[in-house]
Amino acid sequence: MTAPLTAGSVALDGNITAAPDAPEAFIASRGFWGHVGHRLVRDPVAMAAGILIVIVIAIAILSPWITPMDPYKGSMLRRLKPVGDATYWLGSDELGRDMISRLMLGSRLSLFMGVTPVLIAFVIGSGIGILAGYVGGWTNTILMRTIDVFFAFPSVLLAIALSGALGAGIFNSIVSLTCVFVPQIARVAESVTTGIRRRDYIDAAKLSGASAFTIMRVQVLGNVIGPIFVYSTSLISVSMILASGLSFLGLGVRPPEPEWGLMLNTLRTAIYVNPVVAALPGLAIFIVSISFNLFSDGLRSAMEIRQ
């Protein structure tokens, strides 16, 4: 029994004993997220992207133990070896360090800088957006107009300006990236919440005497979290690219820590000597961010279930 019961069960309405021997599967009903998961598994593109993300995350977690060579140990004699070298499978960088080891270890910081700001912004932005959307009126106006101020700046510029003001470093980069994403997520959260706040079930919840907080937590959250989550996952790639950009400009991670954006920066001088190696960190950023985007697209279409 997979299809939702709509038209077919009308006849059962009056006579509930019509089918007393309904099988067990008929009783157990798959919740919304169950349906989403079911549909997501059947989407080959989203699944491929998802598997790639899982592999990258596994590499990131395990990298200190599985890198083929020491990612910090350089060699002046073996600088900028090409891809396909017998010792350095993906070549070596401008200081003669193994590229594949550095890319593997670099995935840790790159992923961390991509996911953390979005995660923090997801919590804060959803909170602001749901509050503004549910309460409405003056609260909405004040919150959303304040949010709009942030939209006056392009996000790259805002991230650079904030990072520049706060100073270089991983923590400051995360703070500035979070500030970039909070308004964007809050705006999405506000618009989906405004869309459901006038539904009858919200009125019914009000009539039951529930507090505004309880209604937001129990009745609103479950209905708006999906779209906000999808939008947030699509921001992970943006965050990774922005974080890499900050590192590239010297505002994020500092050498000799491997991070894809920073590697791109330090290798740019080698672009005429060994362009393929110089492009590898960029390729890594590209693959991971497009995986996040494809996965988020798949998630969105999986959630478009007609209700």
Place this chain on the structure above:
Amino acid sequence: MSVIPNGPDPFATDRGGPAQPLLSVSGLFKHFPVRKGTGPKRVVRAVDGVDFDVLKGETLSIVGESGCGKSTTAKLIMGLIERDSGEMLYDGQPIGERAMPWRSYRRQAQMVFQDSYASLNPRMTVEQSIAFGPKVNGVPGRQAVERARALLARVGLEPKRFAGRYPHEISGGQRQRVNIARALALEPRLVLLDEAVSALDKSVEAQVLNLLLDLKAEFGLTYIFISHDLNVVRFISDRVMVMYLGRVAEIGPSDQVLAAPSHPYTQALLASMPSLDPDNRTQEALLAGDPPNPIDPPSGCRFHPRCTLAEGVCSAVEPPLSSVMPLHRVACLARQPGSGHSAAPSEAIAA
């Protein structure tokens, strides 16, 4: 015996005794502002001075065309929108004041909405939706779920099969049963049914109406039943209130109002009901045109531009609600002695 575990005696909360109206509404006003450029401030007179009582244990139906203010009245009664002015007494106590704050009033007054789908949270199972009310009112989780299941069984949905379903997995009639169960979960005394059966198939509608009658007897409920279907109203109500453009046109016992309507508007409404007798078909519409714009209601009697009995006096004087029979009151100058209308009964007969 109550099906609700630990259910209280429905009359335990009674204060004023049987003669005290359960809900008494007087001078209820609600005007919605219309934003239109920079012109003078205009308002939609959605509810424009409505008075009525809801007696204990009765079913009062509110009928009228779309836009007559019946749904706004419902929302005002439930406090979903704020009234501009007017007094509402619940069992003799003013609602929203210290003795009867909204919170405790709402535990005793619940509502069933017209759209059975929109009134259930699509992300919650049927059981969770019903248990939500008791839970936020301090009933422990397990007990609330038990109560939800007992109520599901009471409204004719086998808990084993339906408790874990989501709203989109059940039919409209089943959803409306769930909505009724949810309304009853707080053990209310007053249930407001806003077009609660209008969207259902005729056969399902009849079952749900019978269920409503059973529940009313079992839990000692009082219903306010809002509908535009006069057949349904005739079936379920004790008294009927007819609204026109935010005002009460006629109110009285249902057999009197529906069998011998006094207000020309009620007469037209009843005459416009399709007849099942082919020899007695309605040949022409008795009620021409749409109701006038509630932003600019007609002067005097609001019905006079569409009324067959209209005279000069009708556009000048606003008719008050006056008795034509005991308990049966009408707002029409043609029925009011000494109103100046040529069809008005003489003073002597009325006295």
